[in-house]
Amino acid sequence: MRTEKQTLELYIHIPFCVRKCAYCDFLSAPASRKTQEAYVECLLKEIRRSAELSGTYEVSTVFFGGGTPSILPEKQIGRILEQLRAQFSFRESAEITLEANPGTVDKDKLRAYRDAGVNRLSFGLQSAEDAELRLLSRIHTWRQFLVSYTLAREAGFHNINIDLMSALPGQTEESYQKTLERVLHLEPEHISAYSLIIEEGTPFYERYEGHPELLPSEEEERRMYVLTKEILESGGYRRYEISNYAKKDRECRHNLGYWERTDYKGYGLGAASLLHNIRFTNQTDLSEYLHGNFAGSEEKLTDQAVREEYFFLGLRKTEGIDPGIYREYYRELLKKLKIQKLLDEKDGKIYLTEKGIDLSNYVLAQFLD
């Protein structure tokens, strides 16, 4: 009898983009075609080096993230997926997502992604207002996005996510509502709606750190968050995580894996892995990576770290988590958080209340020792 293999998620990092966006602090930058090609060769080499994983694991999801994975010629995505399939056994219904910038795709490219096995697309739209897109220094307009989206549907993609951002400089509740409604009209299967975070080292940080008056106030930000939930829920979406909404059974299984602490293997520059409670982070220096030095740091998670992660990741899901063996450990804290109406419990699962979501950092920090 065959023993059941453990579930593994795969993440492929493509650290290239057409142009760096003003708010972006991801490991990503424009690069020449030649560098991109050399990078893909290294990725393939890195994948081959991890052959031993296929003995114990079976792949449930693949996620091409970036940067802008869709900057790569379709052929390259195909080669990577071929290598992965040759090496790992895939679950029958494996979810294979590719992040795409609306300004980088055409009919043939989308068709080829579909043929290579990509079955989920994630479009970084961010806003339906061109003025806001310009401010973010996105490379596309709302109209260009519409074209890309329609082409994706025509190419046979039945599972599409659209990324949106709120709390942008100059954004109003009205303009944000318009974005939500326009997107709703397209009926994507999944919507991720994030509040802007001003990250250090970005042009936005230079511009807005220390100038809160240029950004929507905390109260406006909160109202935008509430607005997202109201409008999307009325459109048939369910909020299943702090910033993620999906139609029935269309949750992003790959991302759910992160919050449920499923093992994952990341390939590419700076990619992270979690394998048997060891967290690995790849090399973050591109030239080192291109010389075949893939490995970066690794950290064996202690029992304490595992327990803490279980809570601060799991509680991001709206359905919450079963405190299980840790219930006794957090007895006092759970009691206090319930009194403060930050946490509630139903059918043995604890979950954040609306107020608890608004103050989730405050709540989650308390699960750390």
Place this chain on the structure above:
Amino acid sequence: MAKADQKKIRNFCIVAHIDHGKSTLADRIIEKTGLLTSREMQSQVLDNMDLERERGITIKAQAVRTVYKAKDGEEYIFNLIDTPGHVDFNYEVSRSLAACDGAILVVDAAQGIEAQTLANVYLALDNDLDVMPVINKIDLPSADPERVIDEIEDVIGIEAQDAPLISAKTGQNVDEVLEQIVKKIPAPSGDPDAPLQALIFDSVYDSYKGVIIFCRIKEGTVKKGTQIRMMATKAEAEVVEIGYFGAGQFIPCEELSAGMVGYITGSIKNVKDTRVGDTVTDCLNPCKEPLPGYKKVQSMVYCGLYPADGAKYPDLRDALEKLQLNDAALQFEPETSVALGFGFRCGFLGLLHLEIIQERLEREYNLDLVTTAPGVIYRVHKTNGDMIELTNPSNLPDPSEIEYMEEPMVSAEIMVTSEFIGSIMDLCQERRGVYLGMEYMEESRALLKYDLPLNEIIYDFFDALKSRSRGYASFDYEFKGYVQSELAKLDILINKEEVDALSFIVHKASAYDRGRKMCEKLKDEIPRHLFEIPIQAAVGGKIIARETVKAMRKDVLAKCYGGDITRKRKLLEKQKEGKKRMRQVGNVEIPQKAFMSVLKLDDK
């Protein structure tokens, strides 16, 4: 060593404004006279506390004896006494000077005379010392020795044409300084056969030898076995050891006689018995009069010191006791605060002294401290005729029992370049200063004289002075006396609860302004809670200012995926860590630094 000939002894000190190169010159003198080779010498031997070296200031007086072979072929004994370099230690400085016969005045060739230069020179002249100027840092591109020489002659009125032009850093022309010490600093006088009369200029506690008295023998001779008496404290002891100062070590000798500088030990347990400025004499053959100038040093500034971790209270007490063994000016007594728990009310010579003690407690004794607002000693005259010296604002009697109050004043001298005179006068005005006059040193610089209330200068006056003069103003002061003043206690209420550790005494005219600034500052310091927190300032129960810390409504990480987890954990840990450094007052968590940082209220 053969009995020294008085004519071959030179007792001197070096006086200078901070950073003009006093310690570097001392190092060069020690090195050049061969006491240590430069290789053996750790930079600046005389500043031997880590803290002194780091801050570049001298806290305790130090002394060293070296032998110099002069060009006339004779060997001279140099006793170099290094004096503390800060206004907080003015009294110690004056006693160290009194132990000398001459002083080397070091002036920076670029900066010229500063406020401390003047203060120190006047102290030296008051003690009848011959002052020998030296122009230092002539290797600097901006050096202008001619101008500085003129300035010394015009402002101080001492001959400076033949002042050595040196670089203590490179050693250039230091030999000339040594020769001038022989020629210009007078040899000591005094009769070795007269009754013993020795001036204590410092004392340190040593766990093996007990108290080591640093002294200058003015008259008579002291030997092992002499029964000595400290004339002011009346403490007595039998001399166990006497000697002089090597570089960083004590070298025993047979006797010390008039004109010499050295140390005495005698199983004395506490430096409180051997106060700076006191006179040591022989019990069997006492001198008629003590040396002039002794006074008991008084604490000028008080604050509460609390362990951040309440369980460390006994450790704090032990540490304070140990520091006090060596520091007669440090005072402390237990007190309790509703907000901060058990701690001590501590008295210091000034804010620098406070900071030094605080830093030593934290570094040498590994204590994490919470410090309350430093305050001065107010005199409260009650209607029943009693007078109390108030060191803790919480102990202020009910206003109905108070007839009137007095506060301490200082006379301050501020040296400033003319372009900043206006802004410095504004500052003094804001700090309730009384203008006494102004003298031009030269066209571009002036000396401003003010009487200022001590409580207006103890927290941030120096910082304000520096920032309003782009670093150019220098400042010195001395205690003047008490004057009647309209004072009130300002209370701070956080979430309607009075926080005793934040109360302070303030002049009525500035109560509103201080209260408002205090509320604004606290609003920034206190993190938002799940509920709204009013912050109020009150005088005599009447609210005079209010701010509100709004309730926290939103604090969310929008994204958290596989690659973010390590970073997000750090963020949450930081948030959690922040909470640990808080003090709980009622329902509100107040960061420990709020208790201290609210004092920096000058916003210009």
